[in-house]
Amino acid sequence: MDSTAEIVVIGAGISGLATSWWLQSAGRKVTVIEAGPRAGGTIGTLQESGYLIETGPNSTLETSPLIGKLLDETGIAASRIYANPAAKNRYILRSGTLLALPLSPPAFLKTPLFSARAKLGLVRELFIGRSAPDGEESVAQFVSRRLGGEFLDYAINPFVAGVYAGDPELLSVRAAFPKLFEIEQRYGSLIRGQIKGAKERRRSGEVSKQAAPMLSFREGMQTLTDGIAARLDDLRLATRATAVARINGSGWEVGVSGPAGNETIRAEAVVIATPAAAAAQLVKPHAGIAAAALEQIPYPPVASVACAYARADVAHALDGFGFLVPKKEQRQILGTIFSSTLFPNRAPEGSVLLTTFVGGMRQPELARSDDAAIASLVQKELASLLGMRAPPQRLWVNRWERAIPQYTLGHLGRVFAIEEAERALPGLFFCANYLGGISVADCIKSSRAAAERVAEHLPKPKAHPRG
Secondary structure, three states, rough: EEEEEEEEOOHHHHHHHHHHHHHOOOOEEEEEEEOOOOOOOOOEEEOOOOOOOOOOOEEEEEEOHHHHHHHHHHHHHHEEEEHHHHHEEEEEEEOEEEEEEOOOHHHHHOOOOOHHHHHHHHHHHHHHOOOOOOOOOEEHHHHHHHHHHHHHHHHEEEEEEHOOOOOOOOOOOOHOOOHHHHHHHOOOOOHHHHOOOOOOHHHHOOOOOOOOOEEEEOOHHHHHHHHHHOOOOOOEOOEEEEEEEEEEOOOEEEEEEOOOOEEEEEEEEEEEOOOOHHHHHOOOOOOOHHHHHHHOOOOOOOEEEEHHHHHHHEEOOOOOOOOOOHHOOOOOOEEEOOOOHOOOOOOOOOEEEEEEEEEEEOOOOOOOOOOHHHHHHHHHHHHHOOEEEOOOOOOEEEOOOOOOOOEOOOOOHHHHHHHHHHHHHOOOEOOOOOOOOOOOOHHHHHHHHHHHHHHOOOOOOOOOOOO
């Protein structure tokens, strides 16, 4: 059975959902297909016995006005909540002790997290020259050159593990942290750029990730994806894209397999919003170089373990966002979020909820252990680091075999190959977290850009824009 659509979006993670919404709200007719049984991709929320557990992202940063616009348009803005101001502390493990990351110049001067030599060494950052504008460094090379090895070990390494579940030795600074590279190129110094760049952000309405408020929703992050999905006119779940093909050089056909059997959908444009490996299979017959580039993007496995404890059984004050573990400390976890401190209603009165991450590029084999082994190692690490006096009352293990795309060295070349395929194949577009940033906020911004590219390709809609 065949059908037609103006636009087909393949994949209903946050990138596909947001792209679909921007297009639909501008008067376009969009069909969204999703292979899984629900929309949302890695964003998911469980609620059991008074606990609220995030199986994917725990929050996002409100870095752009687009985020508020999306929440307003989809009717979920009233459910938005911001992080507890008491959760500002971020701890870093050093020599077996959790130390608060300094949040002000006086705190930086006093902190034992960095040595006096490392602190004094920051002065030299003002006088270090720029890298070659067309060169490529790893994050580790960039940070070592500008800030020194101690900041790499005890600031950047744990931060990269917390954001990407990645390894700074492998990530490209230009691809993974383009703002750092741009600041160096423009201002010649990260310190000078941080000061001068603040004025430009205020004019643009953008907010730096350091200053942006952190948000979630009363019923968890799935509120975001459920809210968008509920507003889409044609969302087909448990429906897999099996092929895409051009129609006489104009338009596309998408082969799908779903509850009603096999079908071909004819469309004027197709947006592929799946993870890289799935996108590679779909475009391989039309863009072999882009498919090869997509296949080269690594996604390490990550397991998250949500542990519920009686508050009285935890010695640590839990007065912060959580803690991160540098590779140099040789532990078996990447870090822990103090979930019930960060947002309200994550645990019943008298209990706390902690979410711990295992694996990533640092120790992928640990994330592939069985649930019992992962739960055991997390309990041992938390007992050692937070002073647990009893085992957890409950715990939940969630795992992603392919969790977060890594913007490794050479990633910009892979992105160029994908963009070349878009230019060579009119009507075919890509939008996913391997392009433009991995965070929820980054995906929302990228989705708006993708929707604008689709709109430029198509004639103006006949219908009036929807609200």
